[in-house]
Amino acid sequence: MSLQSFQMYINGESCEAVSAARFDSMDPSCAQPWASFPDANGDDVDIAVKAADAAFNGRAWRSLTATARGKLLRKLGDLISENGEQLAQLESRENGKLIRETRGQLAYLPEFFYYMAGLADKIEGETLPIDKPDMMAYTVREPIGVVAAIIPWNSPLYLTAIKVAPALAAGNTIVIKPSEHASASIVALAQLAEQAGFPAGVLNVVTGYGPSAGSALTSHPLVRHIAFTGGAATARHVVRASADNFAHLSLELGGKSPQIVFPDADIDSAVNGIVAGVFAASGQSCVAGSRLLIHESIYEEVLQKVADRAARIKIGKPSDADTEMGPMTTEAQLNIAENMVATALEQGAVLRHGGKRPDVNGGWYYEPTLLECQSPTDTLMQEEVFGPVAAAIPFKTEEEALALANDSRFGLAAGIWTRDIARAHRLCRDVRSGIIWVNTYRVVSAMAPIGGFGDSGYGREGGIDAVLSYTEKKTVWINLSSEPMADPFVMR
Ligand code: NAD
Numbered sequence: 001m002s003l004q005s006f007q008m009y010i011n012g013e014s015c016e017a018v019s020a021a022r023f024d025s026m027d028p029s030c031a032q033p034w035a036s037f038p039d040a041n042g043d044d045v046d047i048a049v050k051a052a053d054a055a056f057n058g059r060a061w062r063s064l065t066a067t068a069r070g071k072l073l074r075k076l077g078d079l080i081s082e083n084g085e086q087l088a089q090l091e092s093r094e095n096g097k098l099i100r101e102t103r104g105q106l107a108y109l110p111e112f113f114y115y116m117a118g119l120a121d122k123i124e125g126e127t128l129p130i131d132k133p134d135m136m137a138y139t140v141r142e143p144i145g146v147v148a149a150i151i152p153w154n155s156p157l158y159l160t161a162i163k164v165a166p167a168l169a170a171g172n173t174i175v176i177k178p179s180e181h182a183s184a185s186i187v188a189l190a191q192l193a194e195q196a197g198f199p200a201g202v203l204n205v206v207t208g209y210g211p212s213a214g215s216a217l218t219s220h221p222l223v224r225h226i227a228f229t230g231g232a233a234t235a236r237h238v239v240r241a242s243a244d245n246f247a248h249l250s251l252e253l254g255g256k257s258p259q260i261v262f263p264d265a266d267i268d269s270a271v272n273g274i275v276a277g278v279f280a281a282s283g284q285s286c287v288a289g290s291r292l293l294i295h296e297s298i299y300e301e302v303l304q305k306v307a308d309r310a311a312r313i314k315i316g317k318p319s320d321a322d323t324e325m326g327p328m329t330t331e332a333q334l335n336i337a338e339n340m341v342a343t344a345l346e347q348g349a350v351l352r353h354g355g356k357r358p359d360v361n362g363g364w365y366y367e368p369t370l371l372e373c374q375s376p377t378d379t380l381m382q383e384e385v386f387g388p389v390a391a392a393i394p395f396k397t398e399e400e401a402l403a404l405a406n407d408s409r410f411g412l413a414a415g416i417w418t419r420d421i422a423r424a425h426r427l428c429r430d431v432r433s434g435i436i437w438v439n440t441y442r443v444v445s446a447m448a449p450i451g452g453f454g455d456s457g458y459g460r461e462g463g464i465d466a467v468l469s470y471t472e473k474k475t476v477w478i479n480l481s482s483e484p485m486a487d488p489f490v491m492r
Pocket of ligand 1: 159213231384
């Protein structure tokens with residue numbers, strides 16, 4: 001079968017790598033190569049970053065009013081909407097996410113561009129009530145410069161949109177390095193940006209591997225801000241790379257998010273929230289609710305319902321409209337899930353459902369898996385799987401539930417299931433986590449910040465904070481006095 005061939009996109013042109021090297025990308029639903037991409041290295045990254053820097057300083061982009069920038073973003077949102085089906089197909093093909101999920105995500109994706117388009121001309125400074133006579137001072141917010149966006153494979157378009165839309169709304173330029181496992185949808189997005197009318201060099205995509213293209217990008221001296229989503233080990237490289245030129249950083253990393261279920265909860269809702277939270281996208285979601293903390297009085301009932309629903313999940317090809325769970329995106333991730341389940345069983349966990357690789361078309365599939373752990377210190381209660389594996393443990397009191405929820409070095413998301421409004425608010429106050437969902441799970445919006453506490457990273461994407469994080473604040477002092485400047489050794 002011949003591979004689909006994609007190019008990368010630098011300075012307004014589709015292009016090959018300088019070295020002409022290419023790499024293949026696999027279709028996880030059948031474990032066969034399906035596409036090939038230019039394998040960028042430092043030379044290509046240098047060209048892309050210099051193009052982005054030239055665009056940042058060039059008239060075509062710099063002289064646009066903020067309102068005009070917003071209009072370009074709105075146009076890009078419209079084009080994403082018009083080309084939603086093609087983008088949904090590409091993302092489903094490259095990472096194995098269900099076509100019905102990528103269609104759903106694509107139907108919402110333009111909203112990120114519309115929301116940020118609306119903010120582009122509302123990035124305001126302040127006039128300061130300054131305590132010096134004859135002085136006026138005000139602040140302005142200016143774009144930072146070239147942004148490097150490093151994207152993982154699990155939700156490439158969504159995770160790119162929440163970086164590109166605010167970065168461009170604020171007037172920056174950007175170089176995107178998608179995952180080597182999921183680059184096709186991002187190259188397609190770049191072509192839509194060209195159609196929308198963004199000047200050459202404003203949005204660039206380099207395709208390639210992390211240690212070569214990714215590392216060259218994050219350590220490039222002209223990069224002023226790095227927006228990274230991915231794993232903690234990679235994030236450590238990125239933080240070190242940023243030290244050379246003190247680039248701004250936002251890190252969206254992993255999680256081990258708790259789902260806390262109290263006896264007064266609507267149990268069926270909680271079960272649906274748990275199933276959606278950890279088995280949707282085959283658990284390859286940063287906010288996967290993979291730690292089930294369930295009150296002892298309902299523990300058996302909830303576990304049985306989750307196990308029953310897991311047993312009915314229809315595993316199959318992501319392109320089939322009735323499939324409920326598709327493959328894992330990479331063989332490495334499948335091996336991680338399998339090894340972590342094996343370790344859990346060695347540590348005494350009880351398998352309630354799953355734990356096997358179903359044979360579907362030779363692809364990288366793993367069953368929805370539910371285990372009961374013995375201790376909150378078990379590996380499965382502490383470490384992220386990034387796969388469809390839930391670890392459960394009972395609790396007796398609200399205090400114990402809170403202690404268990406906070407017994408994690410991560411802090412990305414938490415689900416709280418209760419009808420007691422005071423208890424819900426107490427836990428919203430006390431659980432250390434960047435997102436808390438009460439009686440719901442996995443809801444996102446362009447208007448709501450996303451980000452983590454602790455090892456889940458820092459910085460926020462989404463909402464007004466996001467656009468401001470792509471700006472620098474400048475303070476301007478004006479001497480209002482008509483008197484000559486005073487003797488420099490007399491302080492004002
Ligand atoms: P990863 O860290 O392996 O790769 C992420 C990106 O970094 C890829 O584009 C990769 O090529 C690049 N990269 C790798 N080495 C690099 C280096 N030395 N320098 C610069 N870039 C480099 O992550 P992944 O396996 O693609 O994704 C899974 C991880 O991402 C999980 O830990 C998951 O929790 C996390 N994640 C977090 C969020 C969030 O919003 N918090 C969302 C999705 C995924």
